[in-house]
Amino acid sequence: MPANKNALLRYKVLDDCFKRRGRYWPVEVLMEKVGEALREDGGPASVSKRTIQEDIKNLRLNYQAPIETESGRGYYYTDPGFSISNTPLTLDDLPVLHQSLAVLRQLQALGVSDELDEVVQRIEQRLTQPGAAPAPDVVHFEQVPAYTGLTWLRPLYQAIRQREVLWLTYQPFQASSARRELVHPHLLKEFNHRWFLLGLNAQNVHVTSTYALDRIVAIEPANAPYRPGELDPKAYFQHVIGASVPPNGEVVEIHLRFSPARSPYVLTKPLHPTQLLVAETSQSTEFTLQLIPTREFITLLLSFGADVEVLAPASLREYLRQQLDKACANYSVG
Known part of the structure; x- marks a missing residue:
């Protein structure tokens, strides 16, 4: 386990003692020295013999401290030049x-x-000791698939840090050709394994623009004064799911009903910070969210299939119905 504050102080006192050349340190003397330091630091009034012995064991194990003991005389460093301050990191x-x-x-x-x-x-x-087996992984992260836009991640990151204006050659998926725009980059945002750049387009500096990195064709430095942004990511994205905020989007209360099979998952992993539980029965669970209905949010709702029903607003309910009708038509027989 990682050492706590008292343990680190004890280690320092022991190290200071052992660094003194030509001296041996009986455990009783070490108890006195460590206890005095702990009291001055507002810690416990005394320290036990067992604690000192455990500390010496930990110094040997985690710091490779060359501590030996001579019968009747006490502990000492075999290497007079050793100090744990020379090895501030431990195996832990x-x-x-x-x-x-x-x-x-x-x-x-x-x-x-x-x-x-x-x-x-x-x-x-x-x-670590030579030949020691590597520590096994205890956490496995979801692997990010190959993504075209990663090419631009580092130069955009550097441009934001250096407050540099850029010429962006950008081609949306449905566009027949690319366009060249002067952009003041402010923020990189990841959503669903895709990266987006948010900044000000020189043609409309009053609205934050969003650019998907996988649709960027080229980046060039622009010799133009940088216009810093006032974008607060927490406030800007507080009512959306996704990487962009529709310029004229309005926040609405969205009322959802989930099936019993899906409800526990939505309870333990809310769809959004605004999610609020409003009703729960053995048949269903209902939530409300305060959101702008973005395309990303609609895609999320569609991914739940029959496990979710939009109760309100009526416009969103009708749109989901139409999308599901189209999906069903793809599987019509004959």
């Missing part, structure tokens, strides 16, 4: 570093995990 830190690195690898296209990967390997080589 490695699982944390590996799992943190696994998270960062999800953003590998940003280039932020490569250097850290090398650092972790160096630390691991220093802390």
Whole structure:
């Protein structure tokens, strides 16, 4: 387990003692020295012999501290130049570093995990014994599929950090040709394994524009003054599911009824922070959400199939009915 504050203080006191050349430290003396430091720090009034012995064991295991003992005299460092301050990380830190690195690898296209990967390997080589088996993975993240837009992730990230205006050559899926736009980049957002750039288009700086990275054809630096944005992601996306906010979209109360089979999943993993439970029976569970009905939200509703019914608003209910009728028509017999 990771050391707590008191344990780290005890380790430091023991290390300070053992660093003093030519001295041996009986466990009783170590108890006195450690207890004094703990009291000054507002900790417990004393420390037990067993605690000191466990601390020495942990220093040997996690810090590879060269601690030996001589009968009748006490403990000492066999290497007078050793100090745990020269090895600030321990074996207990490695699982944390590996799992943190696994998270960062999800953003590998940003280039932020490569250097850290090398650092972790160096630390691991220093802390582990030669030939030791690597620690097994205990967390498995969903693998991100190959995505065309990842090519642009790093340069866009750098442009935002450097406050650089860009010429974006952009071609929507339904467009016959690409268009070239002057863009002030402000934010990168991921949704459903796709990345989007949000910023101001020079032709309309009053509305935030959204660009899917997989539809970007080219990026060029633009020699133009950068216009910083006032985009607060938490506030901007508070009433949408997805990566874009319709310019004239209105927030409405959406009333949904879920089947008993689906209800536990929606209860334990809400569709949106605004989700509110309004009724629950053995037959169904009803929720309300305060949302702008975006395409991404409608796609999510359709993915539930027969397990969800839109009760309100009427316009959304009718639209879902039409989409489901079209889906059923794809499977008509004859």
